[in-house]
Amino acid sequence: MNNVQSSANTLIVEKMSKSYGSGADEHRVLEDLSLRVEPGEFVTIVGPSGAGKTTLLRCLSGLVAPTSGVVRYGEVPVSGPLAEIAVVFQDYRASLMPWMTVRDNVAFPLQGRKIAKRARNDAADEALDSVNLPGVGDKYPWQLSGGMQQRVAIARGLAYSAPVLLMDEPFGSVDAQARFELEDLALDLRSRLGISVVVVTHDIDEAVYLGDRVVVLGGRPARVIDTIEVDLGRDRDQIATRAKPRFAELRTQVMTEIRETSISSR
Numbered sequence: 001m002n003n004v005q006s007s008a009n010t011l012i013v014e015k016m017s018k019s020y021g022s023g024a025d026e027h028r029v030l031e032d033l034s035l036r037v038e039p040g041e042f043v044t045i046v047g048p049s050g051a052g053k054t055t056l057l058r059c060l061s062g063l064v065a066p067t068s069g070v071v072r073y074g075e076v077p078v079s080g081p082l083a084e085i086a087v088v089f090q091d092y093r094a095s096l097m098p099w100m101t102v103r104d105n106v107a108f109p110l111q112g113r114k115i116a117k118r119a120r121n122d123a124a125d126e127a128l129d130s131v132n133l134p135g136v137g138d139k140y141p142w143q144l145s146g147g148m149q150q151r152v153a154i155a156r157g158l159a160y161s162a163p164v165l166l167m168d169e170p171f172g173s174v175d176a177q178a179r180f181e182l183e184d185l186a187l188d189l190r191s192r193l194g195i196s197v198v199v200v201t202h203d204i205d206e207a208v209y210l211g212d213r214v215v216v217l218g219g220r221p222a223r224v225i226d227t228i229e230v231d232l233g234r235d236r237d238q239i240a241t242r243a244k245p246r247f248a249e250l251r252t253q254v255m256t257e258i259r260e261t262s263i264s265s266r
């Protein structure tokens with residue numbers, strides 16, 4: 001999709017570098033990294049542990065500023081959190097407030113806007129419907145299973161009507177069955193709402209299953225070492241897609257690249 005014309009909804013990273021610390025303590029994590037996420041695209045990001053995947057996602061979200069280079073959403077620089085870009089982190093336990101009902105948790109980010117409480121609640125209920133959790137608005141997060149709580153965290157991102165959803169290891173804290181359901185939910189949201197989704201994951205099978213493209217980070221400091229088009233069609237199925245010989249080929253390719261970059265960065 002790289003040749004698709006740029007639009008106001010394209011998330012663009014240009015020659016971005018990110019270091020932590022400075023002077024003798026400078027730690028260069030990402031260097032000269034460029035990436036585009038087109039509207040409606042599902043991009044997964046993989047790489048060895050410590051490569052800088054979370055750092056990249058934080059730069060995409062505006063939570064962390066790049067040291068050099070640019071992150072922009074269309075023509076708008078991402079120099080802080082934008083309403084158009086929602087973020088979901090791995091640990092739903094830390095991100096949901098236990099003293100608030102599910103509805104209030106989902107509606108919380110809308111509070112700063114000039115939206116009446118009734119409309120905020122309606123938006124929250126709609127977002128809960130879209131993650132297949134109707135009727136749980138009056139419950140508290142701790143009354144729900146881990147998978148359901150992560151759905152609530154995703155609903156909170158969707159309540160903004162953000163066209164871009166960034167997720168950092170979003171399904172790592174739930175059991176295998178809930179993980180498959182959440183993966184399919186993410187694919188379904190992309191199709192139904194036409195949003196762009198970026199997922200950072202350690203799980204290579206998950207990266208191939210979800211992605212239209214898998215971006216492999218590697219090296220020290222990290223760059224994009226490859227971008228792999230996942231030519232498995234848009235309709236994915238947990239059993240049929242994963243059983244395809246092409247799925248196995250793509251998984252082997254990603255795994256080999258990660259292993260090679262891990263060895264060469266030692």
Ligand SMILES: Nc1ncnc2c1ncn2[C@@H]1O[C@H](COP(=O)(O)OP(=O)(O)OP(=O)(O)O)[C@@H](O)[C@H]1O
Pocket residue numbers: 020021027029047048049050051052053054055056202
């Ligand atoms: N706030 C910070 N201050 C200083 N160093 C940091 C900070 N955040 C991350 N780092 C360092 O930057 C490097 C990349 O970390 P990051 O979490 O982005 O990698 P990752 O690929 O997501 O790792 P993992 O796969 O283990 O989750 C690591 O060496 C980490 O210690």
